[in-house]
Amino acid sequence: MKPIAKILAAGAVGGAILFVAGCQLTRAGHESASYRVESKVERFEIRSYDELALVSTSMEGKSEKADGGSFMRLFRYISGDNASQQKIAMTTPVFMSEGEERALSFVLPEEVAATGVPSGNNALVRVSRLPSGRYAVLRLKGARSDVKVASGKRALASWIATQGLTRTGDYLVAGYDPPFTPGIAQRNEVLVRLAQ
Numbered sequence: 001m002k003p004i005a006k007i008l009a010a011g012a013v014g015g016a017i018l019f020v021a022g023c024q025l026t027r028a029g030h031e032s033a034s035y036r037v038e039s040k041v042e043r044f045e046i047r048s049y050d051e052l053a054l055v056s057t058s059m060e061g062k063s064e065k066a067d068g069g070s071f072m073r074l075f076r077y078i079s080g081d082n083a084s085q086q087k088i089a090m091t092t093p094v095f096m097s098e099g100e101e102r103a104l105s106f107v108l109p110e111e112v113a114a115t116g117v118p119s120g121n122n123a124l125v126r127v128s129r130l131p132s133g134r135y136a137v138l139r140l141k142g143a144r145s146d147v148k149v150a151s152g153k154r155a156l157a158s159w160i161a162t163q164g165l166t167r168t169g170d171y172l173v174a175g176y177d178p179p180f181t182p183g184i185a186q187r188n189e190v191l192v193r194l195a196q
Contacts, residue, residue: 032092032176033107039135042068044159045137046194052130053113054095055120056105070104078106084118093189094177095130098153099170105130136160136167138192143183149173152190166195 005193035047040088055077059070078088086110095105105128108117117127138156140148169192176187 006193027186028090029066030090031109033116034110035135035186041159043139043141044156045139047135047137047191049130049132049135051132053108053117054105054128054130055108055125056103056128057097057122057125059104073122073125074104074106077122077125081121083121086118088111088112093174093187096173096174097170098149098190100175130172131193133196134194135191136163136165136194137189140188140190143186144173144188147190149190156190156192160192160194167192168195169193 033049033052035049038046038048040046055074057070057073078090080087082088091107091109093107095107097103097105107130119127136156136159138152138159140152142148156171157167171190171192174189174191176189177185
């Protein structure tokens with residue numbers, strides 16, 4: 001291999017390593033909801049979550065465009081638009097419910113959950129909970145899309161059935177990365193609570 005080709009190849013490999021590391025750092029800077037992995041088979045996992053405190057808002061309705069949308073409502077809440085005027089750190093993942101009422105939810109940091117969650121000043125923002133329990137999880141490949149989410153839900157439902165398990169409640173989609181993260185480096189998951 002010629003010296004120029006070697007330099008270009010080394011630069012491409014180095015750039016790829018920095019690219020992946022940079023995406024990991026954007027995620028690593030935030031507290032993430034803790035869980036315990038009970039079992040893992042390929043991209044499927046059974047996880048045990050403790051109850052999580054969430055702040056949630058609807059992803060539908062006339063107000064969606066009027067006040068900047070669901071993400072901005074929640075972002076304003078953690079920026080101090082709450083009853084305590086408390087600034088709250090961003091966490092991962094961001095949950096999107098796939099049920100009858102589509103909602104977007106931020107996980108609140110453990111410290112905030114332990115010391116008291118302030119109510120929102122916006123009537124469309126509410127404090128909620130993700131119940132503790134066992135969850136079946138499927139990691140999606142690459143960037144999230146409606147097609148991938150629908151395919152992931154079908155695959156997860158099929159896998160749950162083959163394991164002799166039963167789901168309870170609605171599916172959730174979990175996104176761990178900011179929107180500027182390239183699709184190949186994104187972490188997105190479909191999960192659903194399992195019956196006891």
